[in-house]
Amino acid sequence: MTPMWRYGRPALVILLAALAVGVPLWLVAVTSAKPQAEAIKPNLDLPHHWQPTDNYADAVGQGEMLRGFVNSLLVVVPSVVLVLFLGAGAAWVFARRKSKLVSAAYALCISGLLLPPAVITIVMELRQLGLASTRPGMIAVYTGMYLSTSIFFMTGFIRAIPMELEEAARIDGATPWRIFLRIVLPLLRPVIATATIMVMLYAWSDIFYAFFVLGGGDRATLPLNLYQVASAQLYLNNWHLVFAYVVVMSLPMVAVFVVGQRKIVSGITSGAVK
Amino acid sequence: MTDTVVRTRKKSSEQGAPKGVGRLPRAAVHHPWWFALPAVVVFAGFFLVPNLLNFYYPFTNWSSYHPDIAFTGLDNFRTVVDDGSLLRAIRTTLLYALLAALFQNGFGLVLALLLESDTRFNRFFRAVFFLPVLISALATGYVFQALLDQDGALNSVLGADIPWLGSTTWTLVVVTLIHGWKWMGLSMLIYLAGLKGIPGDMLEAARMDGAGPWRTFRSVRWPMLAPAVTFNVTTALIGSMNTFDIVQATTGGGPAASTEVFNIYMFRVFGQGLYAQASAMSLVLFLVVVAVAIPLVVGLRRREQLL
Numbered sequence: 001m002t003p004m005w006r007y008g009r010p011a012l013v014i015l016l017a018a019l020a021v022g023v024p025l026w027l028v029a030v031t032s033a034k035p036q037a038e039a040i041k042p043n044l045d046l047p048h049h050w051q052p053t054d055n056y057a058d059a060v061g062q063g064e065m066l067r068g069f070v071n072s073l074l075v076v077v078p079s080v081v082l083v084l085f086l087g088a089g090a091a092w093v094f095a096r097r098k099s100k101l102v103s104a105a106y107a108l109c110i111s112g113l114l115l116p117p118a119v120i121t122i123v124m125e126l127r128q129l130g131l132a133s134t135r136p137g138m139i140a141v142y143t144g145m146y147l148s149t150s151i152f153f154m155t156g157f158i159r160a161i162p163m164e165l166e167e168a169a170r171i172d173g174a175t176p177w178r179i180f181l182r183i184v185l186p187l188l189r190p191v192i193a194t195a196t197i198m199v200m201l202y203a204w205s206d207i208f209y210a211f212f213v214l215g216g217g218d219r220a221t222l223p224l225n226l227y228q229v230a231s232a233q234l235y236l237n238n239w240h241l242v243f244a245y246v247v248v249m250s251l252p253m254v255a256v257f258v259v260g261q262r263k264i265v266s267g268i269t270s271g272a273v274k
Numbered sequence: 275m276t277d278t279v280v281r282t283r284k285k286s287s288e289q290g291a292p293k294g295v296g297r298l299p300r301a302a303v304h305h306p307w308w309f310a311l312p313a314v315v316v317f318a319g320f321f322l323v324p325n326l327l328n329f330y331y332p333f334t335n336w337s338s339y340h341p342d343i344a345f346t347g348l349d350n351f352r353t354v355v356d357d358g359s360l361l362r363a364i365r366t367t368l369l370y371a372l373l374a375a376l377f378q379n380g381f382g383l384v385l386a387l388l389l390e391s392d393t394r395f396n397r398f399f400r401a402v403f404f405l406p407v408l409i410s411a412l413a414t415g416y417v418f419q420a421l422l423d424q425d426g427a428l429n430s431v432l433g434a435d436i437p438w439l440g441s442t443t444w445t446l447v448v449v450t451l452i453h454g455w456k457w458m459g460l461s462m463l464i465y466l467a468g469l470k471g472i473p474g475d476m477l478e479a480a481r482m483d484g485a486g487p488w489r490t491f492r493s494v495r496w497p498m499l500a501p502a503v504t505f506n507v508t509t510a511l512i513g514s515m516n517t518f519d520i521v522q523a524t525t526g527g528g529p530a531a532s533t534e535v536f537n538i539y540m541f542r543v544f545g546q547g548l549y550a551q552a553s554a555m556s557l558v559l560f561l562v563v564v565a566v567a568i569p570l571v572v573g574l575r576r577r578e579q580l581l
Contacts, residue, residue, distance in 0.1 A: 009388060010395060012388065013388055013389065013395075013396075013399050014399075016385075016388075017399055017402050017403065020403075020455065021402050021403060021405055021406065023421075024406075024417050024418070024421060025405070027417065027420060027421060027427050028417055031420065041425045041426075041430070042420035042421070042423065042425075042426050042427045043426075043427045043430040043431070044427050044430075044431060082316070086312045086313035086316060087313055089309040089310060089312065089313060090309065090310040090312075090313035090314065092305060092309055092310075093305050093306075093307060093309045093310040094310065096304070096305040097302075097305050097307075105310065105314060108317075108318075108322070109313065109314060109317055111322075112317065112321050114508075114512055114563065114564075114567040114571070115321075115325065115560065115563065115564070116515070116516050116556075116559055116560055116563050117321060117324065117325075118324040118325040118327065118328035118553075118556055118557075118560065119324075119537075119540065119556060120328070120331070120540060120544060120549060120552045120553040120556045121324040121325075121327035121328045121331055121553055121556070122320065122324040123544075123549075124324075124327060124331065124336070124549070125320075125323060125324055125327060140316060140319070140320045141320055143316050143320065144316055144317050144319070144320030144321035145320075145321065147313055147316060147317045147321075148317070148321075151313065166304070170304065176303075176304060176305065176306055176309070180309065201407065201408070204410070205409075205410030205411055205412065205413075205519070206519075207410075207412050207518070207519055207522075208518040208519065208537060208541070211541070212544070223410050223412050223413075223519075226410075226412060226413070227412055227522075227523075230416065230523075239420050242416055243416075243417075243420075246409070246413040246416060246417070249410065249413065250408065250409045250410065250413060253408040253409070253410075254405070254408055257401075257404070257408050261401060265400075265404075265463060268460070268463050268464070
């Protein structure tokens with residue numbers, strides 16, 4: 001290591017972080033504390049007049065944020081649970097059984113890794129099933145979209161677990177159901193962490209599919225709600241309110257990341273490069 | 275479900291053979307197929323079936339203006355070909371995907387190389403560069419709209435009056451830069467994992483042979499990163515062909531439809547009630563993704579074996 005690199009690298013890292021991440025975050029933070037007149041032309045100056053409390057109260061109150069938050073939880077949490085649980089069951093069978101039919105089913109089930117969801121005809125199908133603009137419809141769509149990812153990661157993971165663990169339990173008389181719950185699922189813990197964070201990342205911030213399936217209204221999720229209020233008159237060019245909303249909306253994901261940082265990082269990286 | 279468990283058990287004990295299972299193959303008893311059933315049903319029902327329906331509805335007049343749906347052949351495709359939106363959407367989407375994948379991977383790789391060793395300083399800054407991944411794409415779009423607006427923060431800092439989001443040529447590049455910015459943290463993590471997987475004695479050997487940092491990167495690190503490159507390039511390309519939020523929040527497809535990727539077009543046309551036409555675009559997107567993905571995955575896999 002040359003001395004220039006030794007001191008240059010940290011300096012470069014700090015400079016990059018300040019410019020690439022610091023500036024946008026700073027803009028969000030200062031703008032969310034400004035009164036409307038100052039925020040209308042967004043800039044990096046500190047507010048002349050501080051009113052963060054008012055802005056955040058407005059964003060939470062007028063933006064129907066609590067409702068959006070509950071709506072998001074009500075679709076994202078069941079989707080994540082289903083993706084993990086159904087995915088684990090399928091992955092177990094796909095990893096342990098070897099027949100042409102099973103490999104064909106596996107290939108089909110992971111096709112969603114590459115293929116785009118056919119969002120327009122999803123709407124058609126949900127209407128015919130009576131699930132259009134309902135939470136079960138949204139949960140079914142998210143589950144269908146992300147099952148491929150979880151099945152792919154979990155099948156690879158289970159293949160690496162020695163069969164002996166299951167066999168020992170079987171000799172003790174455990175049923176398949178019990179083996180699945182007591183042995184396979186607990187062993188899957190690391191990959192479950194990965195799959196959870198990946199699905200959360202996409203589903204928590206999705207507006208595209210939510211727009212087609214839920215279509216706004218009472219059941220709008222948090223980001224869909226932000227889109228609606230930001231496009232509506234109330235928020236047009238009201239950057240102070242939009243950014244107060246953005247801050248509050250992003251906090252849950254940031255909190256999840258800060259708490260589970262190590263697991264998430266190792267989960268994402270170990271899943272990907274195999 | 276418990277019923278089925280009991281039944282399976284009874285069957286095996288009825289047959290009573292010492293090794294358990296009689297005519298059923300052992301795998302079928304130990305890993306019954308119905309564990310896979312719910313996942314297969316949900317995936318087939320809500321992913322495969324819509325994709326199959328997508329091969330029928332584009333050929334109909336399904337819209338909010340007709341009470342019933344009739345077969346109309348290639349009419350929808352003719353419409354989008356004639357008004358030029360089909361070619362434009364294909365070109366814009368492919369260009370977007372290419373640039374977004376390039377920026378996301380370029381930024382990610384540079385960050386990974388900068389933050390390679392496992393020090394506390396590096397761990398902190400890895401988390402900092404991962405932050406944009408956690409912020410929703412829609413919010414990212416709004417942040418950059420505020421930054422890059424003609425009245426926005428960047429122009430006020432520069433004292434300039436540049437229409438960052440108003441150029442029919444360069445705005446697409448700006449939007450893909452934002453896309454790269456949002457996802458660079460994820461690529462960085464995956465490249466870091468790839469770098470960590472390179473055996474230390476290999477780098478040591480390169481050093482002993484007198485290779486400098488650049489030579490080591492080109493001849494050792496980069497080839498050893500092949501699996502990470504495969505994963506990152508594939509997910510970035512395919513993922514950015516499905517982009518919507520960032521474009522919608524920054525430009526909404528403009529100016530003059532120069533950033534109108536497939537999903538923006540579908541969103542707009544669906545909003546006008548022209549469902550079959552939106553579905554036609556969705557089918558074309560499907561075909562474009564397949565046409566890009568298959569050679570890409572095959573090619574990158576082969577490259578991994580060659581390197």
